[in-house]
Amino acid sequence: MTAAGTTADAADAVAAEPGPPPLARNREYNLLWTANVVSQLGAQGTLIAYPLLVLGLGGSAFEASLAEFAIAGSRALAALPAGALADRVSRKALMLVSELGRAVALGLLALLVALGHAPLAVILVVAVVEGVCTSLFGTADQALLPGVVPASQLADAVTRNTARYYLATIVGPGIGGFLYGVQRLLPFLTQAVTSALAFVTLLFLRAPAPRPAADGADAGRGDAADGPGEGPQESTLQAMAAGLRWLRGNRPVRATVLLGTAFNLVFSGLLITVVVMAQQDGRSGAEIGAIGALIGAGGVLGALSAGVLRRSLTPFTALMVLTWASAALVPLLAVVPTGWPAGLVLGAAAFLAPTATALVAGHQMMVTPDAMRGRLAGLIGVSMGAAAALGPLLSGLLLETVHGVPTVLSCAAAFLLIALGVAATPAVRAFPALPDDRGHPPGS
Structure with missing residues (x-):
């Protein structure tokens, strides 16, 4: 058998190998x-x-x-x-x-x-x-x-x-x-x-069995795919500190967590701004409720479309589209009627979020050692929780001092700064794409 024939057979064997269900x-x-x-x-x-x-x-x-x-x-x-x-x-x-x-x-x-x-x-x-x-x-x-x-x-x-x-x-x-x-x-x-x-x-x-760790230091450096419950036991404070050290040492993950936190802070503040503006304009409870429903509908439609979109976008491109589109859409809230039209604008921004989330969060999970995944989820939970609490508070202060339209424009300016941050951060520009199973049958 020739070398070319052997190579072709090997390629055929790899191609014939079934993918995951x-x-x-x-x-x-x-x-x-x-x-x-x-x-x-x-x-x-x-x-x-x-x-x-x-x-x-x-x-x-x-x-x-x-x-x-x-x-x-x-x-x-x-x-x-x-x-x-x-x-x-x-x-x-x-x-x-x-x-x-x-x-x-x-x-x-x-x-x-x-x-x-x-x-x-x-x-x-x-x-x-x-x-x-x-x-x-x-x-x-x-x-x-x-x-x-x-x-x-x-x-x-x-x-x-x-x-x-x-x-x-x-x-x-x-x-x-x-x-x-x-x-x-x-x-x-x-x-x-x-x-x-x-x-x-x-x-x-049937939860997967934890993968054994070589030692506690490996988990802190993020060098091994450690599993919970193995190796030297550390206190909760030590475990939290190890998670912070790991995040600090991983630039792409750290950068995307910080940018995601900033985006959620502005978006949560923008939501309360739109609701307050609708109340001040005398909109009914049904119209105000429609704002949340339209945001949710935009997110669901975005999630349904994300399977196609993520295969044509890199993580960097998806983040650029999300942040720049948000910076362009939000100023419309200063001119469109309050109530459900404002919900349509926010729903359009929400439509873009699932694709960026899938690409970025998927990579974050994949590169994080198993023994660090809980800590990374906890760190993200703290940052997103703080954003959800501070965003409405900051918007409330702005609404009390400069009122609705200037607050909306301030949020638009914040989105513009976030978009510039995405464009200017090397770790985000180099953020790698996830492997996918496009070579396998549809539905996988």
Whole structure:
């Protein structure tokens, strides 16, 4: 046999080698996805039900806002230790504990509401429990994803997870509001039931075994694909510090986390700006609600299109398109009518987000050692949580001083600076593309 013949045979053998099964037939991924979407739908319903409950029980607007702050604040504060914990214990067990804790806490609150005795202190404690459990679940879920999905399908999996989030934001609040209108306890009882269903679903998940680590130092440097629970045990503080050192030493991941945080800070502030402007213009509650629905719809449509778009865009190009398009779209909010037209503008910006998220987050997961994935998810959770809290606060201060249109234009200027930052950052320009499975049958 000639050398040319041997080479051709080898190439034919590689080409004939079957690829991984489609995500639709990936049992572990589908169990993980299903448990998360069921839980998220319930959580989005209670998000609107907490302030409604406080107001319905005679509380003030400030007391109602405390419930929202309790969830967001506890979730952000818990993210970093939750990430360290997800790298030290069984991630499946962590998800089971978080869903069980959420089911018990929300079930107790539903019982107290039914008995007519749900003091504000109890509502706030339950909100904190829900925020902490959400943080534990989310970090473990993100850390576990690369273990159940091949690298070639990671971007598609992230895209589907993004669609899951936007779908929950569209459907969940509407369900929560409707259930609260029927009976006050129903949103909380529903969340307890959905968390219990997620718990049962996760029982059937076959989580991948952790990969052994050579030593604790390897995990800190990011040189080995370490697994949780192996090697010398470190304290939670040491684990958190190791995660920070790893992120500081990985320029592409660090740069994209910082840019993503800045983008979310501005976008979250812009959302509250648009809502306040609509209220000041006397728009109805239905029109204001349509803003959130249109943003969610844009995200879902973007997630459905991301499978095609990400194959024609590099991560750098996707980030450039997202940031420059946002900088161009946002000034329209200064001239279009408030209400649903503003929702269309924000929905157009949201349409572009899933493609960039899939390309960037997929690479972040792939290059992060297994023993660091929980910590990276925790760090991202802290930064995004801080952005979600600070964005509305900064926009609120601007609205109080310079009012609506200047605040919108300030947000547009901030997006322009972020876009310039993307263009000027070498680590982002060189951000590598993920491998994909275009050589394999469709549907994978």
